[in-house]
Amino acid sequence: MLLRILSLLLLIAIWQVASMLAASRLLPEPLAVVDVMLREARSGALFFNLGTTLARVAISFALAMFFGTVFGVLMGRSVTLDRLGDPWLVVLLNLPALVIIVLAYIWIGLTDTAAILAVALNKLPNATVTIREGARSLDAGLEEMATVFAMPWQTRLRHVLLPQLAPYIAAATRSGLSIVWKIVLVVELLGRSNGVGFEIGTAFQVFNVALLLAYALPFVGIMLAIESFIVQPFEQHVSRWRIKTA
Amino acid sequence: MSPVGASRQLEIKIARKAFRTASGEVREVLRDFSTSLAVGKVHALVGPSGYGKTTLLRIVIGLDRDFEGAVALPPGTKIGMVFQEPRLLPWRSVLDNLRLAAPQASEANLLRIATDLGIAGHLRYFPGELSLGLARRVALARAFAVNPNFLVLDEPFVSLDEALAMRLGDELMALVEHTEVTTLLVTHDIDEAIRLADHIMLLGGRPAKIVADFDIALPRAAMTADYAAKIKAEIGAVIAEAVA
Ligand SMILES: Nc1ncnc2c1ncn2[C@@H]1O[C@H](COP(=O)(O)OP(=O)(O)OP(=O)(O)O)[C@@H](O)[C@H]1O
Ligand SMILES: [Mg+2]
Numbered sequence: 001m002l003l004r005i006l007s008l009l010l011l012i013a014i015w016q017v018a019s020m021l022a023a024s025r026l027l028p029e030p031l032a033v034v035d036v037m038l039r040e041a042r043s044g045a046l047f048f049n050l051g052t053t054l055a056r057v058a059i060s061f062a063l064a065m066f067f068g069t070v071f072g073v074l075m076g077r078s079v080t081l082d083r084l085g086d087p088w089l090v091v092l093l094n095l096p097a098l099v100i101i102v103l104a105y106i107w108i109g110l111t112d113t114a115a116i117l118a119v120a121l122n123k124l125p126n127a128t129v130t131i132r133e134g135a136r137s138l139d140a141g142l143e144e145m146a147t148v149f150a151m152p153w154q155t156r157l158r159h160v161l162l163p164q165l166a167p168y169i170a171a172a173t174r175s176g177l178s179i180v181w182k183i184v185l186v187v188e189l190l191g192r193s194n195g196v197g198f199e200i201g202t203a204f205q206v207f208n209v210a211l212l213l214a215y216a217l218p219f220v221g222i223m224l225a226i227e228s229f230i231v232q233p234f235e236q237h238v239s240r241w242r243i244k245t246a
Numbered sequence: 247m248s249p250v251g252a253s254r255q256l257e258i259k260i261a262r263k264a265f266r267t268a269s270g271e272v273r274e275v276l277r278d279f280s281t282s283l284a285v286g287k288v289h290a291l292v293g294p295s296g297y298g299k300t301t302l303l304r305i306v307i308g309l310d311r312d313f314e315g316a317v318a319l320p321p322g323t324k325i326g327m328v329f330q331e332p333r334l335l336p337w338r339s340v341l342d343n344l345r346l347a348a349p350q351a352s353e354a355n356l357l358r359i360a361t362d363l364g365i366a367g368h369l370r371y372f373p374g375e376l377s378l379g380l381a382r383r384v385a386l387a388r389a390f391a392v393n394p395n396f397l398v399l400d401e402p403f404v405s406l407d408e409a410l411a412m413r414l415g416d417e418l419m420a421l422v423e424h425t426e427v428t429t430l431l432v433t434h435d436i437d438e439a440i441r442l443a444d445h446i447m448l449l450g451g452r453p454a455k456i457v458a459d460f461d462i463a464l465p466r467a468a469m470t471a472d473y474a475a476k477i478k479a480e481i482g483a484v485i486a487e488a489v490a
Contacts, residue, residue: 141331142333149347151346151347159337241372
């Protein structure tokens with residue numbers, strides 16, 4: 001931990017030195033970026049745009065995870081559905097994110113619906129493939145046990161199915177979050193008039209690197225925090241029975 | 247054939263059960279297996295390994311419907327099953343495993359069953375922390391806990407030491423005497439079958455069917471050493487004949 005902090009401080013120090021040497025508007029000093037950040041924070045724009053972007057991340061991520069889990073379980077358990085769905089998956093997996101985004105905006109319009117849908121569609125095939133892997137390795141013996149003991153479907157879902165899928169859901173969450181939060185910025189840049197991506201686009205047009213970093217850095221920080229304080233603890237929680245047996 | 251008579255029996259008629267193996271050949275496992283299990287009695291099915299005992303149980307409890315024939319369980323049959331492997335939920339504690347299978351059972355009842363089977367001290371453990379013998383006892387406790395009227399056990403005492411197998415056999419006897427649960431017990435231990443059952447079916451032949459049936463006139467507590475020896479000799483004679 002200490003080493004990580006030191007390494008981070010070193011990075012900032014290099015940045016400071018480089019910006020002093022360059023003495024250019026295109027590489028502002030760290031403190032200048034903080035200045036802009038504070039200014040944007042005081043006006044409320046920073047929080048508004050961060051909040052907007054995070055909401056888009058959350059909704060599209062939730063949609064992709066939900067449908068990815070449903071499709072993944074169905075395809076993992078039914079050979080017919082797997083054959084039917086697999087070509088779609090391959091197409092979606094190989095469609096560049098940009099194509100999906102542009103098509104969504106053209107067909108649906110420059111709306112939040114289109115933006116969220118485009119992000120979710122980009123993440124959906126990955127989630128489906130990961131969960132399908134998990135569904136294929138479900139323990140048939142436990143399922144038979146649940147059947148014989150006439151467990152209600154809620155019990156089977158919560159105590160038999162989801163614990164088996166949990167490691168796969170956690171893996172899909174981790175890789176999914178990092179896809180989603182990067183694509184959201186592109187989507188905002190291309191077709192929204194608010195959010196971190198839009199602000200970065202504005203900063204790009206006037207080559208305002210300080211403004212760009214003032215938005216990018218807090219956003220990255222928040223995503224890293226979610227990753228390390230929510231996603232990773234969740235992963236450890238669902239595999240605690242495994243750790244104990246070791 | 248009266249409705250009352252029908253509800254006193256569990257009818258099992260399997261004309262044919264075959265598996266298609268991965269290589270495409272058809273392997274017939276059971277043929278003309280037919281029996282009726284009197285309600286409230288212990289029925290032991292004895293047979294060598296690989297003859298289709300587990301296959302039969304899976305058909306009887308409704309997990310395998312791909313066979314020719316019919317199995318009629320009275321409506322409302324509550325099955326308590328002990329699989330050949332423990333089949334516990336590894337991510338739930340022992341107590342939760344019992345609770346999830348038997349949500350209507352009171353905590354006091356679960357604790358009593360756990361105490362009877364010697365796992366009361368392990369209720370907070372995860373299944374991965376149990377020895378196989380303990381895990382088997384949890385599986386047994388789970389089957390008892392659902393308060394079944396049809397108890398199905400697939401070699402429940404295998405791989406336990408003799409003293410423990412005896413003790414758990416006694417617990418099973420107590421439960422049967424106490425609740426009059428219809429029991430189908432698979433074992434390849436003839437002594438165990440004689441000690442626990444009212445009715446013994448010998449499985450033999452390929453494809454397998456019942457080659458001999460024995461009704462135990464003096465079951466369990468009423469059993470005498472002489473009578474046990476006599477039944478064992480009879481069973482031994484049938485087996486010797488089958489091998490010859
Ligand atoms: N799913 C299956 N596909 C193909 N063959 C099977 C399948 N399940 C069982 N068999 C075959 O059916 C036969 C009976 O198997 P079963 O498991 O019922 O035996 P068993 O009497 O329970 O043996 P054991 O005492 O070793 O448990 C075996 O020859 C086995 O190879
Ligand atoms: Mg078996």
